[in-house]
Amino acid sequence: MTRASIHLRMAQLGITLPAPAAPAGAYVPFVISGSLLMVSGQLPVHDGAVVHHGRVGTELTVEDGIAAARLCALNLLAQAAAACGGDLDRVQRVLRLAGFVQAAPGFGDHPKVLNGASDLMVEVFGQAGRHVRIAVGAASLPLGAAVEVEGTFEIA
Amino acid sequence: MTRASIHLRMAQLGITLPAPAAPAGAYVPFVISGSLLMVSGQLPVHDGAVVHHGRVGTELTVEDGIAAARLCALNLLAQAAAACGGDLDRVQRVLRLAGFVQAAPGFGDHPKVLNGASDLMVEVFGQAGRHVRIAVGAASLPLGAAVEVEGTFEIA
């Protein structure tokens, strides 16, 4: 895969970028410092509303959590594209995802849930989509969201 | 606003930097790597003691949480100033805040709470204070603190 094929690959995979979500507070969706692109924590938002609420493993199944994590990652891509003036080919590498899963004490399947986000990055960017990750269980998340994912990218 | 006006602006706003808080463990309050200044997670400490304890939304109101977050941010600024030899004009940009709110399951107003920290950064640095953010609900925090905020800055 050449570097110029990210948007083509996404089209072939049937992946459509949503409009970048508005921040939920007094911050900005992305900053660029040198070659580092940092994107704010993204929620499982679709058309402006959180669509996966509650605790994974209790109110929600792991499969629901995976879908929520994938949606967070899609929103990360939308922000990354906006940061790059619409051109995701400027992304050299996905460096890091930090994933928080709203879950009850005793839950342990955070890695499965967050693979919903990680897998999307690898589908879209191939080898350049492989990243480091932390996966943590949150007692609560903004707006009751089931999952939140933050992303750091290396850009050209 | 010129870059030389940060301390003047703070004086005009009536914002006084506290003494940098001592670390609560075997770590240092800040490190500098290239142009990145990383500051350890700060608690709502005043005169050496945590002044906002417990869970926001249960023992504490959202307004208490906002005050706690603002105090964390003030302590971040104190550390950033110490890292810059007392000269906050070396801060080119606030890059990222990571905020953790001690809260019960079901709480969702983390963005409002953490605006207490984000707003202070914008008051002090103007446009250069706008940053990316994650907001997460913690089951517990060091010393029972209500809020903890970590900061990353770009410095010259």
Add this chain to the structure above:
Amino acid sequence: MTRASIHLRMAQLGITLPAPAAPAGAYVPFVISGSLLMVSGQLPVHDGAVVHHGRVGTELTVEDGIAAARLCALNLLAQAAAACGGDLDRVQRVLRLAGFVQAAPGFGDHPKVLNGASDLMVEVFGQAGRHVRIAVGAASLPLGAAVEVEGTFEIA
């Protein structure tokens, strides 16, 4: 201490690096971007299995938590060594640890617990091991682990 003595110092301290743990999901254990080495969150894994489960302060003592944090840090070092082709002398500095402690509401001794990780870094790297840190209480962690620690290093 010269930069060439890290592995000798570890031998003198009786610290043996484990084999790097396999990721628990669809991500990689480390990435390098410029001089930044980012290592994925490490669990208290020994011989491929998590050996410290449950909540610190409830099912586990603080001393158990300290041991868990130290094991996480040892796994971070194993990943850092792998990232550096086996040569930890390439590590210029430990920049940041992010530590998550599985704990019940009301727990506040996260700093003590995470000193288990921080102290190991200083034992191994001396002054270059001093880092910034965040310490957060998690409602749950992957595979039921008691502690998770992420690390960022500056390398040559």
